[in-house]
Amino acid sequence: MDVLVVGGHGKIALRLLGLLAARGDRARGLIRKPGQAADLEAVGAIPVLGDLEADASLEAYVKGADAVVFAAGAGPGSGAARKATVDLGGAVKLTDAARALGVRRYVMISSIGADRPEAADGPMLPYLQAKADADRHLIASGLDYTIIRPGSLTDDPGTGRVNLTTTLGNRGPVTRDDVAAVLAEILHTPATIGTVAELFNGETPVPEAVNSLHP
Numbered sequence: 001m002d003v004l005v006v007g008g009h010g011k012i013a014l015r016l017l018g019l020l021a022a023r024g025d026r027a028r029g030l031i032r033k034p035g036q037a038a039d040l041e042a043v044g045a046i047p048v049l050g051d052l053e054a055d056a057s058l059e060a061y062v063k064g065a066d067a068v069v070f071a072a073g074a075g076p077g078s079g080a081a082r083k084a085t086v087d088l089g090g091a092v093k094l095t096d097a098a099r100a101l102g103v104r105r106y107v108m109i110s111s112i113g114a115d116r117p118e119a120a121d122g123p124m125l126p127y128l129q130a131k132a133d134a135d136r137h138l139i140a141s142g143l144d145y146t147i148i149r150p151g152s153l154t155d156d157p158g159t160g161r162v163n164l165t166t167t168l169g170n171r172g173p174v175t176r177d178d179v180a181a182v183l184a185e186i187l188h189t190p191a192t193i194g195t196v197a198e199l200f201n202g203e204t205p206v207p208e209a210v211n212s213l214h215p
Contacts, residue, residue: 004067013029016184032050032052
């Protein structure tokens with residue numbers, strides 16, 4: 001499987017690319033800075049240079065993919081304008097490119113709270129609104145989507161056990177290792193198409209949790 005991960009130098013993305021490469025997929029990561037290429041190559045991934053914000057279309061990078069993953073984000077230090085161009089605009093560009101090229105499979109890293117962005121305030125409000133709008137655009141696109149909303153991210157070692165639930169509105173931590181493992185499993189599990197799920201640390205082995213996820 002050829003998988004393009006947008007936001008390829010992110011902490012979850014690098015973990016995911018490494019897992020995909022290890023299982024024999026053609027793992028490609030879209031990055032903006034040439035200096036990031038070596039980190040992707042170190043995990044067995046193929047760096048693809050492009051600018052998520054400046055490029056009018058992402059079709060040149062999506063071409064040839066069997067699936068795409070949106071793992072980009074403007075980051076906690078960014079203002080509302082960049083959240084609009086990256087977290088929303090970038091996700092929309094990827095959705096539109098996938099539709100234009102007939103790339104059906106799209107996995108989105110969203111956020112806890114994107115189901116109720118109006119409940120947030122301060123800097124979280126524009127972030128969650130961007131995530132909510134990006135999710136809605138993807139759902140309306142007709143693509144084969146899976147949307148994952150991880151809890152509070154940690155760099156603790158993964159356990160391979162998670163709580164993956166379609167009941168929304170929960171809170172809790174989850175390791176980046178386990179998020180990446182769930183995403184890798186989802187890409188190879190068509191039964192997860194059409195689902196929106198929250199992800200936390202838990203007790204269910206990743207393959208079992210993913211296989212139980214269905215619309």
